Amino acid sequence: MKFTTLSVQNFLSIKEAKIDLNDRGLVLIEGINEDDPSAKSNGAGKSSIVDALCWCLYGKTARGVSSDAVVNRKTKKNCCVSVLIQDGEDEYLVVRSRKHDKNGTGLAVSKEETFFDYCKSTALTKGTTAETQTFVEELIGCPYEVFVAAVYAGQEAMPDLPSMTDKQLKTLIEEVIGVDRLTAAYAKANAKYREAVDAVQRAVFEEQKLVDEGNTQLAWQKDIFEKEQKWGVERDIKRDALEIRHSHLLRDKLEESARVNKAKADAMELQKHIDEVRKKLKKTEDERNAIAALRTDLLSKQYAADGLRNDYLRVGNALKQRIDEVKSFDAKIGTKCSECGKVYQAEDLAEAKAIVTKAAQDLAVEVRRANAAWQDAVKTVQEAEDKVNKVVLSDTRSLNLELDECLAKLRSIDCKPADYQSAIEQVENQIEALSVPNPYTDQLDKVNARINELNELIKNARAKIENRKKNEEVFKGLTEVFGPKGVRAHILDTITPLLNDRTARYLDVLSDGKLRAVWTTLSLTKKGEVREQFNIAVSNEVGGGTFESLSGGEKRKVRVACCLALQEIVASRATKPIELFIADEVDHALDEAGVERLIGVLNEKAETCKSLFVISHNPLRNWIDNVITIKKKDGYSEIGC
16 A cells, blocks of 8 residues: 655645655655744644645544644635555545535545546545545555554654553553454454354254255155156056057058059059050051051052053064064065066065064064063062061950950059058147146156255255354354453463564664563562563663663653554554554654664664655754755745755
């Protein structure tokens, strides 16, 4: 937890100031009161500048100043203090105002965020000042008392611890370290203990109620389970019977399908055979038509051949006659003409013979042509007779009988399948109807879920009982711890050793090991008996066994060591380490050697707390290089050079 920047306006004597609080090391704050030269540095506003931090965070200073008393008496308004806080990587701005023209009176908190060159401020102020104050204390990690005790060490706040009585010292220790809260905690713990006892009894009662309900649910579970099982068995029997029926129907459907397929195949085969018989009958008819046509053609060819034969014979007879005429010319040679009686000579008959011979030659050609035509006609007739002879007539009657028989068989074949599908669908619907969830399953699931829930609740209830019993034991123990004996035992066991360790460490440095201060809760009576008594036993190795016997400077060293030790213990109570410490006039009454040793202690402490501000009337510039000067003039205090 770092306090980085403190800004002050019109707070107490401070008109306006701004101080960097982060990682400053050891810093001296000195004062000059120009309004009262006789006061030198007193009243200059040295303490006011650091008081502003406490007021900003908690609404009152370390010295208890609050309300309108913090407003500058001269300005009388516009009092405002802000502090920039760094918590890890987050930055927060806390602003408290009093009688401010703009802000009024109140407390505001915002979160400061920077993204590159873009800055964003998110308001975190709660609905009321009290709620915002709670948020600030959570942010700081400690209440006012712890903060003051952890951060401030002042002359006014530094008690004379070694000189206190048992009661005074015990009261102070209890207040400072919070033991006084243990007393209040005792009553609270006692009340909590009684509440814990009642809570255990209530938890036991609730657990028993859950157990009783669990037993009832178990009885319901058994009854519903039996009904679920019975319903399931009956459903399975029906389903098995239907599934058997379904399988038989599917088998019958397959067999029927096979029968229909075979019938269709047989019908197709018969139809094929019928087509073949009809083709044969058509072929027979074609054959008959072909024979009739061939016979008609044969007759015509025979008529033609007969005509050609007759032509051939006629021409042949004519040729014979001509040949005979030619021969008769040769026979006339040497004979006489019947008319004139002239004897015919060859030359007399040559011309007539030539004419007859030419006619005979022409007839001979015609005879050869007629003979060839006749021979061709005879050949054609023979070929036609061969075709007629080659045509074989089928048995039309037997084919018609076969056709009628096949048609009768075809009509007898049943290719229409029997209707198994509707029966199958009916059975399938019945099976599907049986597929509905078991009506008792949902009830059983709910009962089981409730039983599981109850088991978990019973488990949690028993765990709650155990926890509440533990709480009972804890609060019972706390009543003992927070009781008078417990508080003292707590101080003895924890606080006292820590105080002794810290006190010895600081006193060794301040006194060069010559002084000792031991915190103790026990002492010896004159009779040598041990009694409870809280005190600080002080001794000096060079002489003196009591605090009263020490010199003023030695007493101051003891006081400073005891106070710093106590303050360190208090600081450890903060949930977040605070890197800041303010020592206000802790060097009072110390000689030069004592101041030098104190500065050594403060330098060591500054390394831990990072920033340690020393407020002093004494000239400490010889030991502290970093100096802030507060000057007061005309009623205002400001930071000088």
